[in-house]
Amino acid sequence: MAEAETNTFINDKDDQETVPNIITFFSSLLQRVAESNDHCRLFQSQKISVFHGLTRPTISIKSYLERIFKYANCSPSCFVVAYVYLDRFVQLQPSLPINSYNVHRLLITSVLVSAKFMDDMYYNNAYYAKVGGISTVEMNFLEVDFLFGLGFQLNVAPATFHTYCTFLQREMCMQIQSPLQQLLSQPSFNIGRPLKIHCCFNEDESSHHHQLAV
DSSP, rough: HHHEEEEEEOOOOTTSSSSSHHHHHHHHHHHHHHHHHHTTTTTTTOOOOOOOSSSSSOHHHHHHHHHHHHHOOOOOOHHHHHHHHHHHHHHHTTTTTTTTTHHHHHHHOOOOOHHHHHOOOOOHHHHHHHHHOOOOOHHHHHHHHHHHHHHHHHOOOOOHHHHHHHHHHHHHHHSSHHHHHHHSSSSSOOTTTTSSSSSSSOOSSSSSSOOOOO
């Protein structure tokens, strides 16, 4: 089920070095969220956590996500589930919005957790630490903090998975729009208000609100 949903985002080429479209669209979405929340820091204080670095990493979000894809060897579905986990995390931890100082650590941790939950075979924390450019001790701390931040809510229903795939499809459509079209398609948001990955999606409701805040 999950693999079928992600086929839309995978390139037609069989070359394993080819980066799936899901990586491009996911990184684009996170880049816009991080940049928006960086601006919000000028107006509203944000909590510092174990995911924050002292400085912005020099590697871009796209390059970092491509590195994770290249070396982690996890299924493409793991990146959709990682997206779900990140959104749950920021909804449960509203004082910790995604920004340029924490997005890389949140990414490596969310993919690690999703791979352990989704895949039959996966690398250990020491390996993911090397991929992410951090120590094994830090990787262990990040995983525990992330799990507690999620409230250990790791299950992703098929309907939820499909919904987040549609969010990424929307991002794909935005990639081919002109700058003016992108501006007009963006929902308005208040200056100084942290931008979340999407707006108030409640998985427990029978009718889902597919309104993105990016």
